[in-house]
Amino acid sequence: MSETAIVRGEEELFARTAHLFAAADEVACAANDLNTWAASRRQHTSEQHGAVRVRKIYRPGVLLDPGTVAHLRDRERHGADIRLTTDEINETIIIDRRLVILAGDVVDGVRSYSVLTRPELVQGVSSLFEAAWRGARPLAGYSAEFAELRLLAPKILDMLASGSKDETAARTLDLGVRTYRRKVAELMSALGATSRFQAGVRARELGLV
Amino acid sequence: MSETAIVRGEEELFARTAHLFAAADEVACAANDLNTWAASRRQHTSEQHGAVRVRKIYRPGVLLDPGTVAHLRDRERHGADIRLTTDEINETIIIDRRLVILAGDVVDGVRSYSVLTRPELVQGVSSLFEAAWRGARPLAGYSAEFAELRLLAPKILDMLASGSKDETAARTLDLGVRTYRRKVAELMSALGATSRFQAGVRARELGLV
DNA sequence: TCCAGTCTGGCAGGAAGTTGCCGATCGGTG
DNA sequence: CACCGATCGGCAACTTCCTGCCAGACTGGA
CATH class of the missing domain: 1.10.10.10 (Winged helix-like DNA-binding domain superfamily/Winged helix DNA-binding domain)
Structure with missing residues (x-):
């Protein structure tokens, strides 16, 4: 994979990054709803309870759906760190501080994703994520x-x-x-x-x- | 495939019905947007200009997007029959009056589809489609x-x-x-x-x- | 029981949105 | 040029929505 790849469709994204999720030690994720990175969930649900650090940022709106809340609580019990922010956030995943996936627009029904590995880019996105993370409040509060x-x-x-x-x-x-x-x-x-x-x-x- | 199957996800739907689209003589389709049956489009875009009859019903709202309009016009040039209705319609595909696909709800980010082959059901859905078709107005008018x-x-x-x-x-x-x-x-x-x-x-x- | 905190819902006044009306304006057309 | 139709946008009356205020109901302690 080159330093910057465009992937069309979640299926393809999953196919090409599944091994990364499987081997990840640290996953940081920002999303507006549970569906966006749904494919990635197939992984760390069953396996991976040990040392892997999972952080997720959502928007408070997700709390309006009972099913979603139950799911988030479950994820927390499995060790995930979940926070909420009222800011506008673009949907993002950062794996092991080495690879970034940014969700793009939906074209013809399939969403495109940018996969970045170039260190400066990853560093830049990571710092933004960290800032957003600090500004976000834990799930329990809301x-x-x-x-x-x-x-x-x-x-x-x-x-x-x-x-x-x-x-x-x-x-x-x-x-x-x-x-x-x-x-x-x-x-x-x-x-x-x-x-x-x-x-x-x-x-x-x-x-x- | 049994008489009534539930398929989860458009990928799977496409995988299991692609051969039907390829061989279809008549396709009737109702949708709210272009994305719903996007997978099916991979088929009859290139091939199939001959005797195949394609009818589609959309809602007037699709006309608000320039790209969508261009696409619909293109489909018309390729022989598709397109009409618009203001009624609420569930998303449906009928192939050769022998098989019906009804779109269901989105659960965990993937949409489910019901695939029906039982003649009474297909007949019933077809008659509803025909009624909607008669009540719909051609694209040109709008x-x-x-x-x-x-x-x-x-x-x-x-x-x-x-x-x-x-x-x-x-x-x-x-x-x-x-x-x-x-x-x-x-x-x-x-x-x-x-x-x-x-x-x-x-x-x-x-x-x- | 009494009290404090919370939720409710009526009221009122104001903000935002909806619509008919109508004169002004612009681009053809005879 | 006069005319026509279409659009624009100000005005105004009306509906719908928003919210502070407050009295009443309900709840869980002390």
């Missing part, structure tokens, strides 16, 4: 805060995604309009959105709708 | 209507997705607020959305943001 929102979130997202007005959505969910709107506001804050359109985009990105 | 919106749509979607207020977005795009809002309304209508949240979800689904 977790409680979102516990009750998580119960209602799927229903509220459904109502929002169906194009209902607040009035009817609140009635449907048997809530006061004020309470419904409070929940929507919390939801938007969790998604880091400042408009409902943006919230819709983010919710879809996270697979919440 | 195409002109969206021509000018398409130019502005990407910018407007960017502004919306960035969480800007109408006021600032309009200033940024050098439009009057009234005009900006008019465009947003047209956009939402094209997406079949009745709220901005819903529009955000749909736009994301179509990969427009």
Whole structure:
């Protein structure tokens, strides 16, 4: 593999980097949802509990999905270090401080990935990751805060995604309009959105709708 | 393959049905975006111009993306029959009126597909497809209507997705607020959305943001 | 029981978004 | 040039959304 490779599709990425994941001592990862690096998970789930250090940064929005939270907790029990940040982060994996994978855009339905091994680049990306890591907060801190929102979130997202007005959505969910709107506001804050359109985009990105 | 199979992931779907696409005389397809059946495209793009009948139904929202439109036009030149409908449609492929593929939900990042061969099921799905087909309008009819919106749509979607207020977005795009809002309304209508949240979800689904 | 903290939901006032109306402007066309 | 149609964008009335305020309900201690 040359110093900079473009890989098209997660299948191919996985095929070409599986051995690296298998042998990794340290994996650092930033992602917006659980799906992005799903392929890589096939590895370190079963094997690799020992000395390997796994750090992951997500956005708080992932806490809105019960399944996702359960999964993250499970990963923590397996030794992974998980933090959350409200910053915009590009999806990134750094393996053993020697190789970087940056997720690119989706073209014709397949996502492309840049695989970098050039030391300066890896160093640069790593330093950015470290900065983001320091600025991120541990999972536990957010977790409680979102516990009750998580119960209602799927229903509220459904109502929002169906194009209902607040009035009817609140009635449907048997809530006061004020309470419904409070929940929507919390939801938007969790998604880091400042408009409902943006919230819709983010919710879809996270697979919440 | 039994009468009803569940296939996980587009790769596997493609692997198991590629020979069917290659030999197909008639393909009917309903999708919300171009990506869904992307794998199937690897087939009938190059080969198969002769007697094979290809019908596709999309939603008007696909017209908002210039690249998508160009692609659809190209497919039409290659003999495909393309129509648009404002109805909600589940993503479906019917091959030679003998086999049906229904797209399911995304779980852990991979989409599942149901492959049906049981004649009653295929017959039932086909009849629904035919009904939708009759209710759908040809691409050409919409195409002109969206021509000018398409130019502005990407910018407007960017502004919306960035969480800007109408006021600032309009200033940024050098439009009057009234005009900006008019465009947003047209956009939402094209997406079949009745709220901005819903529009955000749909736009994301179509990969427009 | 009483208290403190939390969640609820009505109300109100304001911000943001939606829409009809209409005159101004621009690019053809007769 | 006059006319026509289409678009633009300001205005205004209206709807929807956002949020601070606060009283009432509920909960878990002390």
